[in-house]
Amino acid sequence: MLLKKNENRCYRLLMSMYPDVEIKHPYHIKEKIYDEDGKLIRNYILVDFYMKIGDVEWAVEYNGGQHFRIVKKWGGAIGAKEKLRQQKIRDKWLKNYCLEHNIRLISIDGRKIRGEKKIKAELKKQFKSLNKKAPKNI
Numbered sequence: 001m002l003l004k005k006n007e008n009r010c011y012r013l014l015m016s017m018y019p020d021v022e023i024k025h026p027y028h029i030k031e032k033i034y035d036e037d038g039k040l041i042r043n044y045i046l047v048d049f050y051m052k053i054g055d056v057e058w059a060v061e062y063n064g065g066q067h068f069r070i071v072k073k074w075g076g077a078i079g080a081k082e083k084l085r086q087q088k089i090r091d092k093w094l095k096n097y098c099l100e101h102n103i104r105l106i107s108i109d110g111r112k113i114r115g116e117k118k119i120k121a122e123l124k125k126q127f128k129s130l131n132k133k134a135p136k137n138i
Contacts, residue, residue: 011025013120
């Protein structure tokens with residue numbers, strides 16, 4: 001699968017931080033997602049990266065602009081507005097899913113965190129924050 005530039009950086013960093021860990025990208029969660037009106041919006045969720053370190057499961061999301069604002073190139077102004085609404089539902093669903101399934105979710109805000117040094121620092125910060133016994137390779 002083709003990765004976007006900063007998502008690709010994130011992947012390379014994860015691979016260098018955890019060379020002996022299988023990193024699934026994207027990772028499919030086969031659950032249907034409905035909006036507040038009961039309308040099906042997704043048949044499954046793609047998570048950017050998923051890995052298991054010891055007995056701890058991790059999901060890592062690099063959230064680009066489409067998670068926060070309307071991106072008009074995605075179907076014009078009206079279609080893009082709906083895609084943003086669906087993206088917000090998806091992001092909330094993923095957060096809840098990870099909590100319910102004891103998966104530690106790292107979300108990187110692509111509006112603020114760009115470039116290899118910043119992404120690496122953010123990954124380290126969030127791994128340590130979410131796991132007081134941080135994985136050894138950090």
